[in-house]
Amino acid sequence: MREVRVVGTGLIPFGKFPDQTLAEIAWPAVREAILESGVKPKEIGGVFCGTALGGMLAGQRIMKTLGISGMPIINVENACSSSSSALSLGWLSVASGQHDVVVVVGAEKLTKFGGGTLPLEREDWEVNQGMVMPALYAMRARRYMHEYGLTETQLAEVAVKAHEHGALNPNAQIKKRVSLDEVMAARPVTEPFTLWHCCPTGDGAAAVVLASADVARRLEGKDVRIAASEVTSGLYTDHFRDMTWPELTARGARGAFEMAGIGPEDVDVAEIHDAFTIAELMYYEAFGFCGRGEAYGLLKSGATSLGGSIPVNPSGGLLSRGHPIGATGVAQAVEVTRQLEGRAGAHQVEGAKVGVTHATGGGIAGLDHGACSIHVFAR
Amino acid sequence: MREVRVVGTGLIPFGKFPDQTLAEIAWPAVREAILESGVKPKEIGGVFCGTALGGMLAGQRIMKTLGISGMPIINVENACSSSSSALSLGWLSVASGQHDVVVVVGAEKLTKFGGGTLPLEREDWEVNQGMVMPALYAMRARRYMHEYGLTETQLAEVAVKAHEHGALNPNAQIKKRVSLDEVMAARPVTEPFTLWHCCPTGDGAAAVVLASADVARRLEGKDVRIAASEVTSGLYTDHFRDMTWPELTARGARGAFEMAGIGPEDVDVAEIHDAFTIAELMYYEAFGFCGRGEAYGLLKSGATSLGGSIPVNPSGGLLSRGHPIGATGVAQAVEVTRQLEGRAGAHQVEGAKVGVTHATGGGIAGLDHGACSIHVFAR
Numbered sequence: 001m002r003e004v005r006v007v008g009t010g011l012i013p014f015g016k017f018p019d020q021t022l023a024e025i026a027w028p029a030v031r032e033a034i035l036e037s038g039v040k041p042k043e044i045g046g047v048f049c050g051t052a053l054g055g056m057l058a059g060q061r062i063m064k065t066l067g068i069s070g071m072p073i074i075n076v077e078n079a080c081s082s083s084s085s086a087l088s089l090g091w092l093s094v095a096s097g098q099h100d101v102v103v104v105v106g107a108e109k110l111t112k113f114g115g116g117t118l119p120l121e122r123e124d125w126e127v128n129q130g131m132v133m134p135a136l137y138a139m140r141a142r143r144y145m146h147e148y149g150l151t152e153t154q155l156a157e158v159a160v161k162a163h164e165h166g167a168l169n170p171n172a173q174i175k176k177r178v179s180l181d182e183v184m185a186a187r188p189v190t191e192p193f194t195l196w197h198c199c200p201t202g203d204g205a206a207a208v209v210l211a212s213a214d215v216a217r218r219l220e221g222k223d224v225r226i227a228a229s230e231v232t233s234g235l236y237t238d239h240f241r242d243m244t245w246p247e248l249t250a251r252g253a254r255g256a257f258e259m260a261g262i263g264p265e266d267v268d269v270a271e272i273h274d275a276f277t278i279a280e281l282m283y284y285e286a287f288g289f290c291g292r293g294e295a296y297g298l299l300k301s302g303a304t305s306l307g308g309s310i311p312v313n314p315s316g317g318l319l320s321r322g323h324p325i326g327a328t329g330v331a332q333a334v335e336v337t338r339q340l341e342g343r344a345g346a347h348q349v350e351g352a353k354v355g356v357t358h359a360t361g362g363g364i365a366g367l368d369h370g371a372c373s374i375h376v377f378a379r
Numbered sequence: 380m381r382e383v384r385v386v387g388t389g390l391i392p393f394g395k396f397p398d399q400t401l402a403e404i405a406w407p408a409v410r411e412a413i414l415e416s417g418v419k420p421k422e423i424g425g426v427f428c429g430t431a432l433g434g435m436l437a438g439q440r441i442m443k444t445l446g447i448s449g450m451p452i453i454n455v456e457n458a459c460s461s462s463s464s465a466l467s468l469g470w471l472s473v474a475s476g477q478h479d480v481v482v483v484v485g486a487e488k489l490t491k492f493g494g495g496t497l498p499l500e501r502e503d504w505e506v507n508q509g510m511v512m513p514a515l516y517a518m519r520a521r522r523y524m525h526e527y528g529l530t531e532t533q534l535a536e537v538a539v540k541a542h543e544h545g546a547l548n549p550n551a552q553i554k555k556r557v558s559l560d561e562v563m564a565a566r567p568v569t570e571p572f573t574l575w576h577c578c579p580t581g582d583g584a585a586a587v588v589l590a591s592a593d594v595a596r597r598l599e600g601k602d603v604r605i606a607a608s609e610v611t612s613g614l615y616t617d618h619f620r621d622m623t624w625p626e627l628t629a630r631g632a633r634g635a636f637e638m639a640g641i642g643p644e645d646v647d648v649a650e651i652h653d654a655f656t657i658a659e660l661m662y663y664e665a666f667g668f669c670g671r672g673e674a675y676g677l678l679k680s681g682a683t684s685l686g687g688s689i690p691v692n693p694s695g696g697l698l699s700r701g702h703p704i705g706a707t708g709v710a711q712a713v714e715v716t717r718q719l720e721g722r723a724g725a726h727q728v729e730g731a732k733v734g735v736t737h738a739t740g741g742g743i744a745g746l747d748h749g750a751c752s753i754h755v756f757a758r
Contacts, residue, residue, distance in 0.1 A: 001475070001476070001477075047612075052435055053435075056431055056432075056456060056458050056741060056749075057456075057457070057458050057741045057749040057750065058456075060612055060613070060615075060741065060749040060750065063612070063615075064615040067615075069612055069613060069615045070611065070612060070613070070614050070630075071611070071612060072467075072610035072611060072612060073457075073610075073612040073749070073750065074455060074457055074464050074467075074468065074750075075456040075457055076453060076454065076455060076456075077435060077436075077437075077454040077455075077456055078436070078452075078453055078454055079435050079436050085453050088451075088453075089453065089468060092471060092472065092475060092477060093471065095475070096380070096471060096474070096475030096476075096477070097380070097475075098380075098471060098475070231451035231452075231453065232449065232450070232451060233426075233439055233442070233448055233449060233450060233451060233452040234439070234448060234449070235448050235449050236439075236442075236443040236446075236448045251449075362435060362436045362439065370435075370436040370439040370452070371436065371439065371452065371453075
């Protein structure tokens with residue numbers, strides 16, 4: 001496999017755009033990525049589009065709007081890992097030599113679903129009985145609190161940190177700080193979560209252009225490479241599972257670190273899947289940024305805040321940047337690429353050389369997630 | 380890229396199974412393919428699942444039902460090309476050396492949609508104004524009849540041929556012959572199509588196991604290789620287009636033949652996308668099986684029937700085997716593999732060495748299809 005670099009990034013500010021079609025939401029992100037890359041449209045060998053609920057031929061509709069077509073376009077669905085799985089396929093396409101340049105886009109329009117249920121619920125009896133995402137993560141939070149003595153107030157500090165970061169990010173859906181009191185006093189969703197413990201729903205799109213090292217050298221100044229691309233699925237076992245341990249993420253992180261030839265201590269910046277406050281803490285441990293039960297200590301130390309030793313979710317993460325399902329994975333890749341290139345603006349992690357993205361999702365069989373995609377970027 | 384072989388095939392008889400979930404419909408096809416292959420479940424490096432309307436995490440739900448999990452599972456949506464695009468990704472995964480063994484599954488449950496509209500219609504104004512698939516193909520048929528003097532009776536003969544083949548296929552959704560009079564007298568759908576000119580809607584699933592040549596040699600008797608894998612998208616131009624010429628398929632066929640190093644004269648058997656009678660005739664020409672305007676002559680000569688020089692859709696094709704959208708591409712691959720292995724039963728094409736599959740679909744911007752996947756198989 002040959003080296004693959006990120007040569008262009010594009011992102012729209014996440015928000016709610018109920019009057020726009022998915023293609024209208026997404027094309028500006030793709031255009032930005034292509035223009036930033038400097039590749040000509042005719043050089044694009046393939047397009048991989050990640051969307052969970054965007055309907056048929058989302059990638060074709062987006063590229064048609066841009067007037068770029070004729071190349072293979074493949075749409076990928078993997079729940080919250082949709083566009084990060086598309087990213088993995090784009091990586092494989094360039095790494096294998098199939099294409100020299102590909103576009104990967106993630107796009108989602110959640111506003112059109114209103115309060116409706118998601119398609120998965122029709123065929124998953126646990127979801128059908130009420131084990132929707134907030135309930136699932138709330139159960140995990142309760143167990144974690146029981147095991148490690150975490151308090152509701154301590155858990156709320158994750159939301160405070162997320163919004164401190166997001167307030168610095170012009171592309172975040174929620175661009176304001178919240179106080180610990182505000183988090184604690186907000187509308188309850190499911191114990192121990194108030195509204196601020198949960199990522200918002202919304203619409204968004206993000207895109208990257210990937211290219212071989214040969215193409216990247218021609219374009220100049222394109223130094224961020226994909227050092228690892230790992231997609232995994234859950235084990236779906238029926239027996240007892242430790243709810244405080246995200247086995248899927250831990251397994252994926254091991255694989256990604258091995259592929260990249262690094263360890264957690266080498267990571268300068270991470271965008272991880274903080275769909276709920278407890279998720280960020282559990283994933284600190286799954287990635288090995290700290291030991292088990294030590295996540296709150298790591299947060300409290302300031303290590304995972306901007307200015308700390310391993311800033312996590314400098315973009316604001318899912319809690320603040322937002323989580324239009326299929327857009328998240330590529331949005332993380334855009335964020336980390338810009339971080340490594342030193343152009344993340346007010347939320348820049350100084351001197352970052354190695355970054356990690358992590359998108360996991362699709363509850364299935366209760367505790368196991370359906371898909372987890374982890375990428376390591378390096379310069 | 381290294382050689383990729385088909386080492387296992389699985390298919391359920393297509394039909395209507397409104398009381399089963401997608402996973403319940405699909406797992407027997409995957410099980411059959413794995414058992415036929417002789418690979419151990421733990422050897423499966425990845426799973427690619429094609430479905431257009433199966434909802435989130437279809438592949439994960441199917442593999443969970445089988446109790447096989449933990450490997451990367453990626454779901455692919457490309458309208459009628461969903462599982463043929465998944466097949467192309469599976470091919471790339473093995474060809475590139477990413478994995479030695481992968482499963483590709485196509486599955487669809489159309490009965491759950493009843494008479495409802497498809498998601499695409501919400502964002503495509505031409506579809507929204509009535510340019511649904513039967514209307515689109517009917518316009519093409521009318522233009523073809525105008526250009527080349529084809530009559531409604533002649534067009535109906537395509538349906539007669541399809542059901543002659545399908546009556547021999549125990550896995551076909553419609554397993555009976557129809558007479559020319561029956562086709563002509565059936566309920567009208569959209570002129571010049573009666574009901575028998577249109578593929579039925581239904582549910583179905585198909586699966587293949589792909590492996591490297593090294594693995595295939597160990598398994599013994601696995602001699603069918605994928606000689607070409609080509610995915611293309613439409614050009615979506617706004618100007619005049621010749622409605623009688625499926626540009627996307629013609630371009631894809633050229634690419635696939637070039638990759639395989641063969642020409643149309645080398646094809647012994649073809650499974651092509653006869654969603655409507657006119658489609659089969661147009662695709663004869665796009666593949667170069669005959670010249671433009673000569674398709675009816677080729678049909679009438681018997682060349683494309685069982686026993687002819689280039690039997691097309693010996694399975695009965697979409698018109699008779701059925702067309703559960705996301706299942707079709709892999710079902711075609713199963714059919715062609717079994718043909719090349721000489722075990723297609725009553726609809727065997729004697730001595731077939733080279734076969735082609737073709738799944739194209741997703742009307743977008745009117746005449747252009749969104750995705751077209753063509754594979755060449757050889758032994």
